[in-house]
Amino acid sequence: MSRERILLHICCGPCAVHPLRSLLEQGYEVVGLFDNPNIHPLREYVRRREGAEQVAEKLGVKLVCKDEEYDPGRYLREVVHREPSRCFYCYRLRLERTLSIARRGGFDWFSSTLLSSKRQKHEQIAELANALAGGGAPGFFYQDFRPGQNEGQEACREWGVYRQQYCGCIYSEWERYRKELRKT
Template structure:
């Protein structure tokens, strides 16, 4: 079928496009990601996607970049609270905005269906992505082609690194940027604490080993002193015996 594939970035597009092409779909990629901030990050991801897609003879359409629209829905949800359930609701609002844009454009341009590369990431809410893709497609009167691409995440990572593609370290929105930074800081602190604990344990081991060496040296010194005393006594006895013999 003629499929409009929503893509979040270049690296996440590698395996989904390979698999969908192998299934016989005629693909056009849509980069519709008003969630991505700042604008420089948005442009860098788009450029990476376009460069790779050109080499693959895959057409790329850029959707409208409207951060204000994103802030009005997902941003507002994200501001309401900071907990796992609110994060899920924020991501749902974000998926909905982008997949609705995809479905509207697909229907207007005569595509048979829509899909998304979002489900390649193990860090996304796969069940929510499926629900929102199906909902958006049904509302636009087209088909939804959903696949759980998470089993291919490692291969996508390997391929994107081998191709030298820019790989972002957060999902895209300002919330995910802050969350990723906090997680990196936590991991850094955990690694630092582990290294410090290892150094402390090693220091304790060194101190114990040094104490053992000192104890052995003291024991040897006491033994040597005892033996020297014995030798001195024997020498005195021999000298006394020699004197008496004369």
């Protein structure tokens, strides 16, 4: 009997470890998708993409990288003038693309490693993905991967995989480092 197939959107290496291990243990055939136009700047995007590639290789999973679609404008057009709700539009952008690719590829399920982060709006991601799936195929595969977040951090420390210091977008970088700005 052929295994059910999941297209898993991957945001970074550390967040990918536990979901990949868990889905493989459950017997799914998993393909990873790295499509994150929210990440700023480009060099940070490349470091995270390389981290995701290292993790995928360690766990024997194929990873599709959408470097040719890395366009910061794609993200900014979604969020400018609605910055207070930007995470919702950022999730939607990435989940919609994952669903679209999963549909074209005939996958049974789609999901995201965003569900493994304690810093993300977990319920909002799950509700949004369910709404996008609309009860059709592929279905949204929900699992609370958050209990495995530390496992991912530890594995990446051991493997020398890049671990980022901010969520990803230009706004989150500013929030993370703005204390370094001088007061006049």
